[in-house]
Amino acid sequence: MHPLLVDIELVAFDLDGTLIDSVPDLALAVDAALAELGFPAAGEARVRDWVGNGSLVLMERALCYSILAGSGKSDPATGLLERAHAAFLALYGRDPGANTRLYPGARECLDALRGRGFTLVLVTNKPHAFIAPLLEGLGIAEHFSLCLGGDSLPEKKPHPAPLLHVAAHFEVATGACLMVGDSRHDIAAGKAAGFRTLAVPYGYNHGEPVRQTDPDGVVESLAELV
Ligand SMILES: O=C(O)COP(=O)(O)O
Ligand SMILES: [Mg+2]
Numbered sequence: 582m583h584p585l586l587v588d589i590e591l592v593a594f595d596l597d598g599t600l601i602d603s604v605p606d607l608a609l610a611v612d613a614a615l616a617e618l619g620f621p622a623a624g625e626a627r628v629r630d631w632v633g634n635g636s637l638v639l640m641e642r643a644l645c646y647s648i649l650a651g652s653g654k655s656d657p658a659t660g661l662l663e664r665a666h667a668a669f670l671a672l673y674g675r676d677p678g679a680n681t682r683l684y685p686g687a688r689e690c691l692d693a694l695r696g697r698g699f700t701l702v703l704v705t706n707k708p709h710a711f712i713a714p715l716l717e718g719l720g721i722a723e724h725f726s727l728c729l730g731g732d733s734l735p736e737k738k739p740h741p742a743p744l745l746h747v748a749a750h751f752e753v754a755t756g757a758c759l760m761v762g763d764s765r766h767d768i769a770a771g772k773a774a775g776f777r778t779l780a781v782p783y784g785y786n787h788g789e790p791v792r793q794t795d796p797d798g799v800v801e802s803l804a805e806l807v
Contacts, residue, residue, distance in 0.1 A: 615665070621650075741774035744776055765791065
């Protein structure tokens with residue numbers, strides 16, 4: 582077992598970029614939403630760097646890019662962003678898991694931790710409505726005792742509120758909790774909540790190495806954790 586798990590009771594997992602590679606489906610929905618509004622596709626490589634702050638910010642980044650590329654302006658009107666976001670939610674919601682896969686090691690890690698009695702929770706910035714279809718499609722819904730989305734509480738990561746919420750809900754001291762994530766928002770939220778932090782370097786962190794955020798540990802694969 583990884584040294585970071587010593588004295589840990591609860592493990593909070595990020596979803597996108599940590600457990601699942603969801604960018605293929607996110608990018609399809611972003612590009613389809615942009616097309617509905619008359620903008621050209623942004624493409625998967627760009628979308629990869631825009632994931633991490635929830636769906637509204639994702640579409641804001643996509644619109645800013647599209648408008649900047651097309652006209653030199655970078656400030657989308659509020660109405661346009663609302664329309665783009667609504668289009669994204671509808672398009673992504675049709676089949677959010679069609680091209681989404683678990684990263685190597687993720688299932689083994691969840692199975693092993695669950696088997697050893699850890700409380701597992703999911704804390705993602707993704708809208709809550711998409712969590713169940715994705716987890717059920719991948720066969721990992723039963724592993725989690727609680728799932729929070731980016732719209733479950735007034736604040737989302739990097740704010741510590743979702744992590745403080747899960748620690749309080751299960752009556753576990755924050756020092757006995759570990760946050761596992763791929764982005765600076767996960768590590769910042771974990772540190773601010775008093776959790777131990779573990780980063781995976783293969784996910785989405787706005788194009789920068791997540792090691793720069795000084796997590797307590799880094800694993801190349803979640804299998805290393807167990
Ligand atoms: O939806 C996002 O922006 C990111 O979701 P995550 O918190 O699971 O990485
Ligand atoms: Mg993530």
